[in-house]
Amino acid sequence: MTGMRAAVLYGKKDIRIEEVEKPSAGPGEVVVQIKAVGICGSDVHYYEEFRMGKTYEMVEPQILGHEPSGIVVETGEGVTGIKPGDRVAVEPGETCGCCRHCKSGHYNLCGDVRFLSTPGNKGAFAEYLVIGADMVFPIPDRMSYEVASLSEPLSVGIHACELAEVKPGDRLMILGGGPIGIMAAAAALAFGVTDITLGDIQENRLQFAREHCHVKHTVNTGELKTEEIVERFTGGEGFDCIIETSGAPVADYMSVDLVRKGGRISLVGIPKDEAVQFHIFDIIDKEVTLKGVFRYANSYPLAIQILDSRVIDFDAVITKRFELEETAEAMDFALNHKMESVKTVIVNAK
Numbered sequence: 001m002t003g004m005r006a007a008v009l010y011g012k013k014d015i016r017i018e019e020v021e022k023p024s025a026g027p028g029e030v031v032v033q034i035k036a037v038g039i040c041g042s043d044v045h046y047y048e049e050f051r052m053g054k055t056y057e058m059v060e061p062q063i064l065g066h067e068p069s070g071i072v073v074e075t076g077e078g079v080t081g082i083k084p085g086d087r088v089a090v091e092p093g094e095t096c097g098c099c100r101h102c103k104s105g106h107y108n109l110c111g112d113v114r115f116l117s118t119p120g121n122k123g124a125f126a127e128y129l130v131i132g133a134d135m136v137f138p139i140p141d142r143m144s145y146e147v148a149s150l151s152e153p154l155s156v157g158i159h160a161c162e163l164a165e166v167k168p169g170d171r172l173m174i175l176g177g178g179p180i181g182i183m184a185a186a187a188a189l190a191f192g193v194t195d196i197t198l199g200d201i202q203e204n205r206l207q208f209a210r211e212h213c214h215v216k217h218t219v220n221t222g223e224l225k226t227e228e229i230v231e232r233f234t235g236g237e238g239f240d241c242i243i244e245t246s247g248a249p250v251a252d253y254m255s256v257d258l259v260r261k262g263g264r265i266s267l268v269g270i271p272k273d274e275a276v277q278f279h280i281f282d283i284i285d286k287e288v289t290l291k292g293v294f295r296y297a298n299s300y301p302l303a304i305q306i307l308d309s310r311v312i313d314f315d316a317v318i319t320k321r322f323e324l325e326e327t328a329e330a331m332d333f334a335l336n337h338k339m340e341s342v343k344t345v346i347v348n349a350k
């Protein structure tokens with residue numbers, strides 16, 4: 001076999017760099033030489049627990065990583081429009097294409113998805129990856145592979161903005177200043193929203209948002225009462241939209257108090273507990289629209305445009321880099337420095 005190096009997760013906190021079979025391109029597929037892969041919160045969960053929540057349990061050794069970018073090195077039979085040498089961002093979820101969700105454009109809801117780095121689906125912490133040619137999107141020459149790897153979390157931010165129906169003139173509050181909160185801010189700016197308040201309980205995250213993300217206000221949500229936040233930043237009316245990215249149950253609960261009558265809330269952050277409290281009376285009384293956000297659909301071309309527009313300082317979002325050989329160290333770093341570090345990426349310079 002022709003081999004390649006890959007970082008294989010064998011169990012909790014057990015990653016080994018191994019020689020595995022190098023994939024080749026079947027009909028309609030391309031092989032991408034991986035240049036950069038962002039480490040996502042879900043990768044860290046799998047690394048720590050060998051599972052994520054109740055639903056996703058690893059049963060065999062697994063290659064993680066689902067935020068890749070790289071260069072196309074091989075194309076299979078019938079592939080047109082993509083050629084070896086193309087620099088691309090890779091969308092990680094191949095779907096059936098036939099079900100009602102796929103056919104209506106909401107393929108993120110497809111029940112038959114093969115999403116990189118979920119149980120049974122090899123991920124991108126490797127030298128090469130094979131994937132359908134329709135899952136790779138060319139990036140501009142001037143865009144670094146590292147920034148291109150942000151297409152995935154930025155897609156989540158775009159979808160959160162779409163579902164919260166953010167539009168120019170809105171007052172938007174983003175709860176949580178981690179990578180997804182930052183990407184939601186970038187998407188909202190690109191959607192023409194200028195009045196963005198970002199809330200977190202970590203001062204360093206608020207500082208990062210002020211310095212690099214062009215948000216109008218930041219607020220330590222642990223220090224101010226909800227009414228005070230509403231009064232200070234919206235004159236008492238409430239925010240037009242809330243995007244909740246922290247996954248903290250208290251933030252879910254707060255979002256209903258922060259939103260104005262008739263406002264929209266989109267929930268992205270996944271709480272540890274399956275059930276969290278909402279004030280149902282207020283949701284009804286205020287006619288609040290509450291939407292869950294699961295991944296994204298048809299967002300990569302827009303994500304790449306937004307990254308290229310540099311609406312925020314995307315380079316600054318990449319706070320730490322490791323080589324493929326150092327994947328275990330990278331995961332430990334991402335696990336132990338969640339608050340100080342924004343995005344850790346695995347880079348493949350060779």
Ligand SMILES: [Zn+2]
Nearest residue numbers: 040067152153
């Ligand atoms: Zn991700």
Ligand SMILES: [Zn+2]
Nearest residue numbers: 096099102110
């Ligand atoms: Zn489908």
